[in-house]
Amino acid sequence: MRYCKQICHRCGTEADSLRASWFNLHMLCQNCLTEEVAHPLYEQAKRAEFTKTQTGNYRFEGFGLPDDLQRKYYPN
Numbered sequence: 798m799r800y801c802k803q804i805c806h807r808c809g810t811e812a813d814s815l816r817a818s819w820f821n822l823h824m825l826c827q828n829c830l831t832e833e834v835a836h837p838l839y840e841q842a843k844r845a846e847f848t849k850t851q852t853g854n855y856r857f858e859g860f861g862l863p864d865d866l867q868r869k870y871y872p873n
Contacts, residue, residue, distance in 0.1 A: 805829055807870050819843050820866070821859040838863050 802811040805826035807818070815824035818833060819842040825833065833839060842860035849857035 807866075818862075819846060819860065820862045823862075833866075836863060836866065 802813065803815050803824070804810070805812055805815060805828075806823035807825055807829045810826055810828075812826035815826060816830050817823075818825050818830075819839060820833065823829075838860070845860045846857055
């Protein structure tokens with residue numbers, strides 16, 4: 798089996814594994830995930846996704862990346 802490094806959608810670094818963001822469809826490295834968990838809107842994003850899946854919407858694209866993280870990673 799061939800091993801491939803993966804690229805974090807948010808910061809662009811190579812990672813051994815990625816986890817899904819609660820804010821959007823990004824796949825995140827551990828550093829970005831830790832930063833996301835510490836964000837004040839994190840619990841609200843989790844609740845929003847839970848609510849959507851309970852109503853049968855399994856294609857929910859997320860709560861949306863908060864403005865402060867948007868400016869940090871995508872300054873343009």
